[in-house]
Amino acid sequence: MQTKVKVREQKILLVDDLDYNRQLLRNNLTMLFSREKLKYKTFSYFQAHNASSALLTFSQQLPDMVFLDIELPDGSGLELLKRFKELKPHCFVVMVSGVSTLENVKSSIDSGAASFIVKPFTGDKILSVLKQFDRYYDKLPKIIEEPLIQKP
């Protein structure tokens, strides 16, 4: 008989000022989770349309994965990335931007971004990030994950 360990749903935070972009991303994440062979595929979603609401939601929910647009109406995603990594150093943050300047890419890496997507979104870009998340999450020290296991 198999023993099932109930692990709590992981959380994704989508940060983009454009509602349609968040919807598109969410649709495609759901589609890829259901269609592709991915290890981690049960997620709950949270959304934010600007930097201040993103910071609030992040500190309340401490998500496992974040898609973070760099150009936000009330601030830079790069600054937000630093705050997120302070609040939860192991959070997997994917920077999203319409412009991939060397400066943006470098400072994303320096501040601890796990990945970088240049808009427009494509299925390949999103899937590549999700596969990377699987590898990343497997490598996380187990002790960090222990408090996250939901006891029945």
Next chain:
Amino acid sequence: MNILFAEDDELLAQLFQLQAESADYLVVWAENGDVAVQQALSYQFDLIFMDIQMPVLDGVSAMQMLRQLGYDRPIIAMSAEAVTAAGFDLSLKKPLQWPEVKQQLAQFKAIPSIELELPTELKLAYLAHAKQLLQQLVLLVEQQNWVDFMAIVHQLKGSAASFDIAALSQLAEQLQTEWNSIPTEQRTERATYFLEQCTACKLK
């Protein structure tokens, strides 16, 4: 199979392009490591050829940046010297000999691309939004409010292609690239031309 060829020597790039295209590979040229990183992050390539010595950003740094960002597609180093950096899938000695390159290329496979799922209602909602933005742009041109105007252009550039209106994204990108070099007195004319082009895209 789509190849990104990062090499600062344009003639070498052209030669490779001719050879590779004769064997049905599609080649895009990047003239330095910075351009290569930007292009690679668009995930349209099955394979990258990376010269080691390049201006702006050298090939090893470009490869390392991509790997740090989880880029998992093959990257082949090209150099006259031995390449010791970890992270390349293969290292080829320069000058490249096409028969050898061709043989090595056979071990790499094209990566099937995944279509973005775009529900009709979401596409229609975005189209309505884009039309509204274009109307706002008309007003902003009248007011010569270029800061807000370019902010919207930037948004169109980033989002329109995701919603299946790549033409609009391209027009916005073109305008954004040109904008800072357009003299103030010519901005209205250029902006009006941009709006005419957008109207010709017939958002349906």
